[in-house]
Amino acid sequence: MRDDILTSPEVKRLTQQLSPPPERANRPIDIVVMGATGLTGKILAQYLSEIHPEMKIALAGRSLKKLEATRDELGIPSSQCQIIIADASNLQSLFDMCKQTKVVASTAGPYKKLGNLIYHACAFTGTHYADITGEVDWVKHMGSMYEGVAKKTGASLVSCCGFDSVPSEIGCFMSCKLFK
Incomplete structure (x- = not known):
């Protein structure tokens, strides 16, 4: 694991200078899809916009042009979907992103390389x-590093959403459908 990223003087300095974020309930965005221009990010953004149109979502990533193209491709109105420029290697941009939202859904991997600072933020x-x-x-390592911080701030940090659960969910669905 890259502990050196998380314990670098720059990360320590930015974390110490972090001003208190707004209460989660007062943040304007319900959920940010980080890595929204990738396959899984697009699927999640489309799902959220179609199934939960009442939610205020944001697409996040490094390229404004690509994020706008993704929003247009998915047909999500800009009134429902904000664009946030955030880079997985730039902690300040991640702090700024997190202060605006209640939830970050990260679809940008590999997580050992790209997930450390997002998790930290x-x-x-x-x-x-x-x-x-x-x-x-990586999940075990990050959990051991951030459990105390998350308890203190009230953040729920949940990994492996969908990993290895999809086959069993499909099997359960098919069984229920068959027995109906």
Whole structure:
């Protein structure tokens, strides 16, 4: 694991200078899809916009042009969907993103490379976090590093959403359909 990223002087400095984030209930965005221009990010953004049109969502990533193209491709109105420029290697941009939202759904991996600072930012800002990783060693490592911070800030940090659960969910669905 890359502990050196999380314990670097720059990360320590930015974390110490972090101003208190707004209460989660007062944040304007319900959920940010980080990595929204990728396959899974697009699927999640489309699902959220179609099934939960009442939610205020944001698409996040490094490229404004690509994020706008994704929003247009999915047909999500800009009134329902904000664009946030955030880079997985730029902690300040991640802190700024987290302060605006209640939840970050990260679909940008590999998580051992791209997930450390996002996880850190969510834990320290009290922002709920979910990802789709299957990197179990990374999940265990990050959990041990951030459990205390998350308890203090009230952040729920949940990994492996969908990983290895999809086959069993489909099997359960098919069984229920068959027995109906």
